[in-house]
Structure formats: C-alpha cells, structure tokens
Amino acid sequence: MTEREKNDYFYVCSLIEYIARETKNRRGFIIEKLGKKGVEKLLYDAEVNHCLSFEQVSDEVIEQYRISCGEFDTISECKYAIPSFMDIGKLYSIMIEDCAEPGKEIDELLKIFSSFISDKISDFQTDVYYQNPSYLECSYEAGYLLD
Numbered sequence: 001m002t003e004r005e006k007n008d009y010f011y012v013c014s015l016i017e018y019i020a021r022e023t024k025n026r027r028g029f030i031i032e033k034l035g036k037k038g039v040e041k042l043l044y045d046a047e048v049n050h051c052l053s054f055e056q057v058s059d060e061v062i063e064q065y066r067i068s069c070g071e072f073d074t075i076s077e078c079k080y081a082i083p084s085f086m087d088i089g090k091l092y093s094i095m096i097e098d099c100a101e102p103g104k105e106i107d108e109l110l111k112i113f114s115s116f117i118s119d120k121i122s123d124f125q126t127d128v129y130y131q132n133p134s135y136l137e138c139s140y141e142a143g144y145l146l147d
Contacts, residue, residue, distance in 0.1 A: 001097055001105065008046035009096055009105065014089025015042065016113060018054045019061055020122070021085060025070035027122060028114040033065045039106055054085070074122050082124040091121065094133050095140065115140055 001009070016034075020027045034042070042049075042061070049057050061067070075082055092112060100108035112118065117140040120128045128136070128145070139145045 004047070005105070006093065006097065008043050009109070010089055010093040011046045011050055012039065012042045013092035013096070013109070014086045015054060015057060015061070017085040017088045017092070019058050019067065020072075021075060022058055023062060023067050023069050024073045025067065026072045027118040029070065030067065031110055031113040033067050034061075036106060036110060038065060039109060043106070072122075074124050078124045083129055088121065088129065091129065091133060091136070095137055098133070098137055099140065112140060116143070120145060
C-alpha cells in the first residue's frame with residue numbers, strides 16, 4: 001500500500017467508527033449499509049473529505065445510506081476514558097494493512113468490520129482494544145479471542 005492509500009484507509013476506518021458511535025450501531029451494520037461500492041466511494045473521496053469535518057461527512061453518509069439509529073451503545077456506560085474514534089480507526093487500518101493480500105484491502109476491510117473481532121474491539125468495558133495489534137490479528141484469523 002502506498003502512503004496515500006494507508007492514509008485513506010485510516011480516514012475511512014475512522015469515519016466508519018465515528019458513524020457507528022453516532023448512530024449506536026455495530027460496525028458490521030455500517031458496512032452492510034455501505035456495501036462494497038459505498039466503501040470504494042468513501043476511499044475514492046477520502047483525500048478530499050480529509051478537508052471536511054467528520055461531523056459533516058458522517059451526516060452526509062448517514063443520510064445517503066439511510067443509516068438508522070440502533071441500540072449498540074458501548075460508550076455511555078463506560079466508567080473510564082475510551083479510545084477516540086481515530087485511535088480505533090488506526091487500529092483497523094493497521095489490521096487491514098497486515099492481514100490483506102495485496103490488492104484485496106477493500107475485501108479485508110469488509111471482513112474485519114463484519115467479524116466478531118469488531119464487536120470485541122468496540123466493547124470498551126474490556127481491554128481488548130489495548131491488546132497488541134498482532135494478537136488481535138491472530139485472534140481475528142483464528143475466529144475467536146486467543147488465550
């Protein structure tokens with residue numbers, strides 16, 4: 001991946017996390033609503049959208065893809081500070097870079113956000129997010145959290 005592509009994936013992963021938090025939905029639900037073509041469009045537009053606020057782009061995506069509010073709220077009950085949506089976006093972009101075959105990054109993004117690991121990362125009552133990315137990648141590939 002080029003540096004530009006890495007930045008675009010980081011941006012789009014952060015945007016997906018932001019939208020999921022705003023709408024209280026699982027990250028896999030956001031991916032389902034966007035579909036592969038929607039993710040491709042977000043990646044294509046990422047360089048321009050970097051100049052806009054996440055709030056504005058999020059509002060536009062929520063409206064365009066008719067993303068309704070859900071009940072997957074992993075933030076309001078947390079007692080401690082949670083990682084920012086950009087921290088989580090960075091983690092996802094690292095996982096995509098490390099796990100994807102060259103040229104298959106979009107497919108890997110779709111698979112990671114739709115997998116069990118996404119819900120585990122989003123559970124801020126646990127310490128899963130703080131685990132080493134290689135542990136998360138191995139767990140993702142195994143299909144369960146490794147001991």
